[in-house]
Each structure stands twice: as C-alpha cells, then as structure tokens.
Amino acid sequence: MFDRLPRLTCAVLLKQADRNLSGWLAWHLALGIEHIAIMDSGAFDDARQIVQSLRQDWPLSWHPVEAEPNQTPEEHRLEMTRQAISHLHHVTQAMPQEVVDEENGETTPVDDWVIILDADEYLAPSRELTSLLYQAKDETTAFALHWRIYGDAGLLTPPPGHVVANHTWHAPPVFADHRFVRLIARLDCLPAPAKLADPHMLGLSPEQILRPNGRPFIPGDESLHPELWEGGCIQHYICALAHNEEELPPPMRAYYNRNEQMTAPQTRNLQTMRQLANQLRESALRAGLSRLQKLVEPQLEEAQLKHQEDETDLAIRSHVQHDTFHYDRIRSSVRSDLLLNPQFSTRYETGQTVLLRFPEGRLLEGDPPNHHEPLIGFRLESTPHLLTLYGQDRSPFTLGDAPCPFGMASLSITPSTQQQFVHLPHETGHGSTPLEIIPTNAVPAFLYTPLPPIDEPDGLSVHGLLTWLAGHPDLQPYDLARALLLLSPASAQHLHNLAPILAEFLPSQPKPDFLP
Template sequence: MTTVACVLFVKNECTDIAGWIAWHLALGVDRLFIYEDHSTDGTWEVLEAAARVAPITLLRTDPATQPDFYWRQRDAFMDAARRARGVYDWLGFLDGDEYVYPRHFDRIGDFLAQFPDAWAVALNWRIHGNSGRVVRPREMAVETFLSHGTESLGDNVLVKSFVRPEHLGPNYTDPHRYDIPEERYVDARGARVQWTGATKAIDWRDAFVLHFVCRSMEQYIQRIRRRLNADLGDSTAYWDHFNRNDVEDREPLRLMPAVYPVLGRIYTAMLDAASIRLHAVARVMRDDPLLAAALLDRPDLRTPSIDGRSQTSVRTVVLRTHHDTLLCLGGNRIVRDATLDGLAGVVPVLGAIHASTPDLITVFAADRGPLHLPGDSRHLDEPLLRIVPASQPGRFFLRSTHAGRYLAATPGSNDSGVACDRGRADLWEEFRLEPIQSTVTLGLSAIPAPVNAQGATLLDLCAWAQTLQTPPRRGDFLRALANLSPIERERLDHLIPGLLLPFL
C-alpha cells in the first residue's frame, strides 16, 4: 500500500483548519506534519484538539531564530521531509487554503501509486472564487465555494507537489517546485513536466489543487487586515484578480460522505477541549475575584442566575413527522418509518429533553451509535436542536441552535428528505414529540437558566462550571452554550478562542 504524508505551514486559519484536516485524512493521507506559526485567532488550540484524535505531528515554528516568514516555511518543509524519509512513500506540500483532489480516485495513495518510477508529481492550482458569499460560511470551503475561474486566469499555471522524500535534494527555491531531477518530475497523467520556472501548462483532467484564495468577503477582509503592508495592500485589486466564479463544479462533493465523520470527531475533540478550558478558567476565577472581573469585563460579580430548583428529570421522546412517520436510523442515514418496528434494521431516533431546558432537545440514536443530521454543520453524533412551538397545539419546529436552520422531513421515498437545512418553517418542518418509556436515555444535568429573554451570561456559565467537580459533559455544555445571548457568545469566543467556532 502506498503511504502518503502531507506538510502544512499555517498561521491564522482557525475558521477552516478543521475542515482542511478532515478533507485530507478522508482522502487517505496517513500523517499530517503541521507547523503552526504562532497564530492569534485560535488556530493552535484547534490543532491541539485535532491532534488528540487524528494522526497529526504538531510543531511550532521559532520566529526568534528565523524571523523571515518565507524561510521559516522552508525550514518547516525541509524538516518534514527529513521526518518522512524512510517512513512514507510520498510527501505533499500544501497551504491551508489548498485541497488536493484526484478526480478518478477516492484515496490519494491510489492516485500516486500510478507513478512507480516518478520521484515527484506536480498538480496545477484551480483557483476558486467566493461563489457570491459575503459572510463566512459555517460549512467547509470545499462544499461552499464551488465556482472557479477558467484557464484564462494565468495564476493557475502554478503547481503544488508531492515528492518521494528520500529523493528530495537539499536545495529549496519556492513552495511549488522542489529539488528533484527534471526527468523524474511528472504531471497528473505521468508525463514529464515541461517547466517554465515553477509553472507548467494547466491540466485539470486527472487531478488538481483546489485553491480558495478569496473565500467569503468577510474572510478576505480578515486576511487583508492580518497581512496589510506585509504582502497585501489596502486595495480590492487582489480580490478583483482572484475572485473568479465562471464555472460551478460539484464533483469534489462526492468525497464529503467520507469527510463528515472525520470532521465530526475533530469538532467533538474541540468541544471537549473547550469544556476542559472553561472548567479550568472558572475554577481560577473562583479563587481570584479580581481576575474574574478582569476576564469577564465586569465591574461587579453579582449573584449568577443559576436556577437552584431540583430539576433532574429527563423526558425521552420519539419524533413523529407531519406525514405521521417516525424518524429512524437505517444504516448511516435517517429514514422515516410508520412504526418503530416497520422496517428491518432501523434504529429509532430519540430526543432527550431536560426539565431545566424544556426548549432544547438532544437528538440521539436508540443504540447510542453515531447519528449524523444532514445539513447540520456541527457533524456531532448527538446534535442539539431548539424546540419552537408551531401554530397547531402539540406540534413543534426543531431548529439548530447555532445556525437557525429547521429540521425538515419532505415528501418522497422513505429513506430521503430528512435534513436540518431549512431557512423557514412550514408543514414539512412540523414534528410531534411523543413521550415513550425507554431504557435508553441521556445523562443530562441541570444548567444555568436565563434570567430574561436575552439569555444567560458568561458569568452564569462560569459560575455553573465552578460548581462541577469535572468539566461539563458534552450534552450539558452544548445546552449551556445555546442559552447564552449572542453578545455573550462573542465574549466566550474571545475567552476560549477557536474551539467553539462551530457551535456558537
């Protein structure tokens, strides 16, 4: 089996780094060497969490020893080549806005196995535009920015390379072309590369590198702010040049079913890391009120709005659709069934509602296996939804707590049409929540109750965490986050950078 590693030199890619990791691991990359260049946006924290559940060798650069960004990248890449030598057959050199895509293979190792005599493979960029998006999307770049420019955009002649590390020479020129003899450098079709500097003729027929230069307008502005007067200027020229949306291509989306489970594991690790950090910060605050006041930006430490009543009951329900069918899990998909035993091999989808949060429901599979809710960008095994009363008594809409999208069961075949992706609610989004007696439930606990319609505060959240002997469990933590007001969510993101981005 052909083994493949990739190396990434990264700084301030908090919004997309989890998706980048998930994409390449789902593509069959065996090891990621990630060199983090002292980010300020939470990228390091996300990487630390991801490294707990993924094959990542995480290292940090040393700007004191090497102050030049360009040469720090060189040092990182060459160090990764040294580490990969004798361990992996191939090593790919990528940036955080680049996603390799072999068109006719599901695994990058199978693609590279076509070239037994090559020592390096060069793949052209395919630069994508913003696909009309202004605000940063919650979804991955690959599934959002589907439109790209044509071959008339000359920058697509640039390449990224996969090399055999044992044959890599000592010289470094740029992050595109490497020190490999020309007769051993091939393109995606196995032909010898005809070089013009670090570029070659554009060829997207077999493989290429999806290059998301601009992404959304919000992300582009953030990028300009970070790099202003370094390598970018206060101008729309860069945007106008690269933001090409001439052709839409949905073909790479075929790999997303393999990506989502990996992304879900990373997001779960991020949630757990945030829970641990909140618990640690809260306990420090308990012992140092002045620090608490400084961190929470509060002139006073008033009594938090934790509901002290005894609320320990959890109600378990089934979800009955407007079509009078029940949601069940069949294989890896949510399906609809008229009865709980009407189809062989299905598992009921249940909901847990805790008395302290009667407007929130945690959805889970009766066998406690993973339940992926299509359209929910959090990709959690047990997603949280908000219960919204419908106009008809006893019927409810179920809305995602982070993106405001509604769960829908649309007409059609039994195994399709269930997704949490609707912008508004109508009949197909209506559900009845029918209590059942079940031996399977979730261990949910009481959480802070908001004192008003604006929601709970960060102070409430920290005070609640102080009462716990261990970090909050996932289900409880998600419910507590859902109760925070919008402005308090922003403040929490500053207190715990990066880790909670998918959930707030």
C-alpha cells in the same frame, strides 16, 4: 514503485488564526494523510491551543515560525517551506520505516511523500491517495496538481459548514492562474532545506514530475485544458477564506472571484470527512471541557474571597448569652452559598421527545440514512430554541456539516411562520425547509444534565457557565455542547478567546439586518 508502500505527510502554512483550521484538518486526515504539521507564523495562541488539544488523539504537530523583520513575502514563504521540509524530515524519521503484514509477517519499506499547502488550499485527488502515488516510477520525484480557483459563490458572509460543501463554483480551466501547481514530492528527492531556493517547484526538475493522471508534467502546456484536473487538483478558496481587505485587496478579489463553472464535491469524500470530523469534535469537546474545568478553580477561589468579605462585613458576634436566651452563630460555607446559586444547582425539568417531519411526509434521518431510523429530538420548555437530535440506537450519524459528536447533534432551531414548524440551521443541509414537530413517547437515549438558566439579557454569561461547571464536576462533554449554545454573543466571543478548540460549538453570530 510497487515494492514500497507510499506514505504522505503534509505541512500547512498558517498566516493568522484560521477559523477553518479544524475543517481543514478533518478534510486532509480523511484523505489518508498520516501526519499534518501546522507551520504557524502568526496565529500562535489559537492554532497552538487547537493543535495541542488534538495531538493526543491525532497525528498532528505544531511548529512556530518567527518572521524575520523586513522579509518580503517571497522570502517569508521560502523560510517557512524550508522549515516545513526540515520538520517533516524529523516527523517521518520518528515513524515506522517498514509496514508489517499481520497475515504473513512480511515487511514492506515505506516511501515517504510530502505536500506543503496554504490554509486556503485543499488537496482533492480523484481517487485514493495510495492509488495516485502508486503510479510513480523509479525516477519520479513528484506529482504536480493544478490549482482550481473557487469564487465566493455570491455569499456575502461565510455560511456555517465546511468550505468544500458551501463553495462549488470556480473559474474555467482556461483561467491563467490554473497553470500554478503544488507538488506531492518524494521526500528523499528534495534538496537539503538550507539549499532550497524555490518554494514552489522545490528544486525539482520538471522532466521527472508526473501529473495525477500519470502523464508527464509539461510546464505551460496550453493543450492540457481538457484534462487539467484529471486525477486530482488543489481546490483554492482564496475568496471564500480571505479574512479582510489587507489579506485580499479589492482588485485581487475582483480578479480571483470567478464563479463560471460548478463542480460538485464527491459525495464519498464529503461523507468520509464528516464522519472523521465528528471524531475530531469528540476530542475537541473533551479537551475544551478539561480546559474550562481548570478555569473553574479560580472561579471557586473568587467565591471563597467574596464569602470571607461578606463574613467580615456582618457585625454579628459568634456567641451571645442573655438571661433568657443565648445563641451561637452558625457560619455558612462557600458550598452552602453556592447551592443557592441557580447556575451551580440547576433544577431538573420535564423534557419532550419529538420527531421532525418534512412536508412530503418523511421523517428526518441522518445522511446518508444507514438504518432508515428517524432521528429523535429532545428539548425543554425553558429552552424551546435548543434541540438535541440522536438515534434511538445511539449509533454515530452525520447531518450535513452540523457537529454530531458522540452520536448526537445539539442545534439552535428557528421557529417557522407556521405554528409547530421549525427551521434547522444552514449547516445541517435542511435550513431552507420547514420541518413539522411531531411529539413522540420515545424515551430519551441519554440522561442529560440540566442546563444553566441564562443570567444576561441575551444569554448565558461565561461566569454562569463556569459556575455551572463547578456544580457538575462529572459533566459529560455532550452536555457542554448543549450549554454552549446558550451563551450570549459577547460571552461566546469571550469563550472563543479562552478556549479556541470549542469555536465550532459556539452559537453562530446573528446575520446582518440586510440579509434574508
């Protein structure tokens, strides 16, 4: 329908706290989806905090769905789908119903489409969404996109980085479950939520459904294998994102863990997603910093109480008068006590700027290299494992799936067996290549806040982090990203519970001993 402008909104059905929620949101917002509703039936705390932290800057909403006792999985799916459609109706009604062309002032009515996905399903059109939806005829009610089921790619534990980049091996087109489809449906063609009886085909007739290549949708058509994913598909990461055996029992994992065929993700889609992911991370860091600053207040109250207790325990009179001398006791303040705390009053130290060089001689740049300028690294002698990369012109960049908000990437690096060589984290895309450290006299592009000293055998405690925040009320979000990498494993887990929005910036858990 060329006389109407297609607009796609989406609902994602969550079953439990999903460690990939931020990456899922980044992928689908980068596609051009104009609103995402998170239908939450079990991850209330984490998902709610993440969405509420991001919704100020991004078109997101959170809707809890209380599961009725004794519901079967099919009944629960139907109820969540009904509520998702109802919620998307309310969302789209609050959005503009016409789009105004700023050049000529003409208005174009909006044609609302919706898709309902699980958190392990990723919409993957072969071209822009508007191009796909513009194929719709007047009588078209939906587009049917087939599953493409991905295995675990032989990875024993989920590696850092985006699931689309890490998992490229999938089952061949003839795999039976690839007949299953998800619909991009025209919203005004769907039945009333209370009357919906089928959560998969949404009560729509197959005769009015098209495939993403514009051809008619024929359920069960065995002749479609060569063109099954022509125009787009639903990439289903059932093995990569299953949390435990309860969610995906071993027999089901054995059935779905198929890795016979590889399809590399489109570079354009990955790059667009990574750029938007960094913008999401900026919102997340700002929200996380605000959240932690609120936790500082009880930390200061605790310090005040301890100070008062210490004052009471000191059996020293406030005034003493003798024949030869007298004194008045000067009582210290909480702030003066805190100034003696190394976390509260961190000291500046000289830093070093470096370049990173590959064995073949080229210098590390962002990807794809836009200006052919090398990234500059900044590190301190006290924390040589922590490296912050940035461009000299402070422009945004991406480095694989590593977080690069505010035009910088703070990374935990690993020394190589060769002196003056290091390995970057896996998610940068360069983890397997040793990079040589080349000292440079470049001036740091940012004035960094000094980092807090560690106060636990294996890292920084949450208490130390909050004390540091109390002493630096004007802290920048990118400085918080650097400090989070100092947390001990136990403190990182504790902070994840306090502020789930910061999960992506916490240090990765160490690999099991049996992994290389």
